[in-house]
């Protein structure tokens with residue numbers, strides 16, 4: 001397998017070649033509770049009880065599955081991609097989610113900012129398009145500290161969210177903010193150390209970074225749950241209002257067409273692939289059994305839907321975003 005530092009080299013090259021139009025989200029009003037922005041606005045708004053949730057597109061890139069995915073059975077990835085009519089380089093989304101509780105505006109993941117090339121880094125523009133100024137964000141919760149989730153914390157060298165407190169799992173921060181851990185991860189994610197340090201610096205300097213412990217309640221209706229494996233402090237956020245539950249996933253899924261059918265397929269970005277796989281299966285089982293709504297960072301925009309049992313595996317059912 002390639003030991004190329006993909007995040008620093010291959011990905012930006014791939015991103016530069018990405019077909020931006022193909023990744024541009026197209027949404028419109030759909031289910032009775034969904035009120036979407038204009039077509040291809042890059043945001044998708046829905047109600048969750050008394051809360052408003054806004055999916056924000058950071059853009060897209062083509063994920064080279066042959067270089068990055070690790071299959072449990074030879075030929076499995078190509079077979080599943082073929083069944084889905086997808087190429088080896090799979091068009092992929094990067095999404096963040098704003099939760100407006102009415103009293104607080106909480107952003108979950110910040111997108112890539114300037115770290116990963118011009119086909120990404122659009123979250124801030126789409127936040128504004130959805131009617132929010134960056135100064136209105138009270139908190140930014142990070143599922144983990146990889147560059148496609150933290151890069152957008154910085155804009156033009158400054159804190160992009162000047163009034164926000166930034167929060168991530170304590171183990172996650174300890175790991176990625178200490179470069180002596182460099183040798184513990186795959187070469188494809190070694191660039192994440194510099195990315196995390198640069199993205200958090202403006203907030204660390206001003207005492208605005210506050211780590212949390214797994215299981216902690218962040219706000220009324222928002223708690224942080226441990227999903228480690230992809231990274232040492234990988235987190236999902238459970239958002240609840242008036243009896244409705246949304247689970248916001250970071251990197252539980254990278255390629256939906258492959259990993260729902262076969263959750264054992266991992267990715268070189270995983271710090272601990274076996275733990276990542278176990279938590280993926282747990283997350284799928286939990287979401288399918290309880291019927292929770294899920295929002296996922298790398299499922300096709302808006303990345304919101306349900307998980308269903310299908311055969312020996314699972315399937316993804318996106319919310320309906322087509323015009324009625």
Ligand SMILES: [Zn+2]
Nearest residue numbers: 146148251297
């Ligand atoms: Zn990611």
